[in-house]
Amino acid sequence: MNGLINRAIQCFLRDGWGNAAWLDAARAAGVAPRGFEPMLDYPPAVTERLLMAASDRLGRDRDDLLEDLGTYLVSHPSRAAVRRLLRFGGTDFREFLQSLEDLPARARLALPDLALPVMRVEPMGEDAFRLIIGDGFDGAGAVALGLLRAMADDYGALVVLEVGATLPDGRAVLTIRLLDAAHSEGRAFSLGAL
């Protein structure tokens, strides 16, 4: 189900930098201007080619781009469904963090083909956590960084996020310090908004 991911990158480029930027990146990556169908599968190499092309076109580091993609996935109005589905994870940011371990299973319930990396959340003292993201995609840590930052805003939590050293087995590590779980109002979320 990488069509969904490719499509998200396509919309991210288009919404963030305009259609011309998307078309340039698509051309450089050998992708048709119309782009991707979210419900179809594409060869895995296409995603990487598209990321490289976008990184070249925008003159931005691949990880920077992926971090912005993570933020975009949660905070852009056109991605409202993703944000809502993530908010089902918990009533506050702490609960949400814990629910990340369930995220791959939740995603599979919705789309059996959607394989998200295994995630583990380990407490590190009172208000600190370590998120370990399973192997599979180089840059998953960067995406998670942007995504968690945006989700913290969404919940109104004040957090400090840091990318830790990648584990010897290749798994990415993020540390999360929760300074204030109710720093601001956050965005409203109602269960039955559909």
Place this chain on the structure above:
Amino acid sequence: MAARFELEAEALARLMPMHLMLDAAGVVRSVGGTLRRLIARDQVVGAAFAELFDLRHGVAGATVSALLAAAGGKVQLTVQGRPDLAFRGLAVPAGPGQGALLNLSFGIGVVDAVQRFALTEADFAATDLTVELLYLYEAKTAVLEELRALNARLQGDKVVAEEQALTDALTGLRNRRGLDLAVEAVTEPDFALVHLDLDRFKAVNDGFGHAAGDHVLLEVARILGEESRRGDTVARIGGDEFVLLMPGMERAEPALGRIARIIARLSEPISYGDAVCRIGASAGLILTVQVPGADLGQLLALADAALYAAKRGGRGQALLWAADMALDGG
């Protein structure tokens, strides 16, 4: 003797936010917070169960004994005066002669109920799977929307691809494949088939260039379109070759009359910039009544023979196929 436990009402309310504890007389002694909010009455505790709810499906009377006597304690009920507020419930005896504990749920109506009553996570017990159900409902709805959009796009592509596969790109007329399908789709038993070939078209291309030639072809297509009737098909099957399919034609004279009119219009000068292009047309006509059972290929060959005879006989005319016309065009 079976074990008995005591529970504070507040603990019971956290476990079951939609419970009712009834005493032996059927008076509410305790109610879960969510249910109390839904019933929206000033006093629930102290009210008689029978005044708050109607039992459905033939359970006689809203009494404690009726509740407990229902199949396995399973009941369906609605809030009085609110037939839209329906629950399913499970009643168990609270103890010998001590009333009943009744726990309610929305059943499948929960998705609606959450929207209508703006319920939140706090309205459900932490172990309740309603939030997961809502998550799943929303996720599946999002996926369905994507699939629906995908289907619409694929359907649109399919229509365009089919149309393109049947259409001559320059003129928008049917192509040979489109003609085949049109012949298959003819519902009337008899039809006329006209093979029409432009005269002096090569001179336009050679004298004024291909752009002028294309312009002439578009004009020809326009005229053929204007001269066709409902149910007719006009196809371009070669550079300057056209075929007209006229369903319902079983006599030669009216068909020849229509073709003569077309040839007359095609013989009028066509302007292209400063150039004036002068073409004409010859045509061969075959009627299916002349050769019963012939297929499209055979009909086209006969119409072609008639066309050849028309050209050899001096161009600018249409001839009906006759048995003495050579088949191979020579």
